[in-house]
Amino acid sequence: MTHRPFHHGNLRAVLLDQAEQTLREGGIDALSLRELARKAGVSHGAPRSHFVDRRSLLDALAERGFNRLADEVEA
Template sequence: MSHRPFHHGNLRAVLLEEAEAVLRERGVDALSLRELARAAGVSHGAPRSHFIDRSALLDALAERGFLRLADEMRGAASRAPGDHALALGAATSAYLRFAVREPALLDLMFAAKTDGPSEAVRNAADRLFGTMTDIMGAGVEAGAYDARDVGRLTMLLSATVQGISALVTSRRITTSQGEALVDDAIRIFLAGVSAER
């Protein structure tokens, strides 16, 4: 067996990259620390210095997924400064793109969040929800809605984008239909909020 060199102690990152590839190609059931070690060219015990067991690996993948999705949504929203509707649309579209690109990871993320999550997974999920709350909070500054409604509207946004993503990833609708639904949902969402005021 050939061993790959790991410069600057990057074995953990290499294992997570490999685990994401396995998750993407073969699903969560195909993930094992022993197989990841073999793919990375290290001893079968080497991953245990980073992940005590398979559950720890799954938690690390979920944590990484939540953080990446939060960053992608925040980055998308930041490209539309001063226009809340555009920022909201960009952020929800970023969520949909992530779901289409990483459906197995998204499933793992939300399974880990609801199934006795570790503190790291809980914190990462909170960061995603905090990002959505911040994006919605920008609507208060834009005069789109009242600060008292931000929590409720954030939950509604989360449920809406997750539902549309589930329709796309289960192939009940196409990605372009999902994108159109996101646009419609944001338009209806903002119009409904305005009508309530």
């Protein structure tokens, strides 16, 4: 097995972007930290440095969404 190097400048943002896409395409049941890590080209444990579990990832997605909404309302 060949390990791919990590090339993302901000893994947290990459994981959140991929999680949003996964939710749109496959719904909540398709969301997996391990699968997000695979898509990002990092070890399956790498997302744990940013999200303890799937619940914390969902919390971060909700926060991101509320921040976007606040920005839109302010604009």
